Amino acid sequence: MPATRTTFGFPHTECACDECVLNCRFIPGYLIPSDLAAIAAERGYENVLAFALENLLASPGATVMAAGEVLQIPTLVPQRQADGACRFLMADNRCAIHTVSPYGCSHFDVHQSNAEADERSLAGLAAIAREWKAGGLYARLWTILHAMKREAPSPLENKARLKKALFNLGTKQLDHSVAKNDYDTPPYGEQRGTN
């Protein structure tokens, strides 16, 4: 994996501050289609379905606006540990799949401007939307996980828990931080508020 990992022309981020790690604890980032093979291979899986069944969940994803319509773009996200943290978060707060971590983690941090995060979100969600339109592997895996009731915890509850944790952390960037997670509603054609 090159040191300068880029996706959609955006360089990855490298922050592991307390605020960024809180996202790993409450709202792990979403995968984009190209993450599937990369993470599966890194974890030693030859079969992406087996990888998905053992490591991923089906999330409601993001609600976005496009051409005046409200669209829901379901996403794949990491499974959770018993306390709700991402299954790849290790005891020392490091990511077990750091070099291939999902786009929703690796290309965002709480220190970006909202405009920067929105632009990145737009690119990631557009790639996922294309998979849904084409009936690609990403969409098929989501459908299988959803049918098996392997669903991500409630986005709204997670956001509430994250907000509380950020408040307890004493952050001054509470709203900014919460605006950069999987379950938000980044712009997709038109700006729309968070859910």
Ligand code: SF4
């Ligand atoms: S995959 Fe890694 S960076 Fe992403 S939420 Fe999990 S532990 Fe955090």
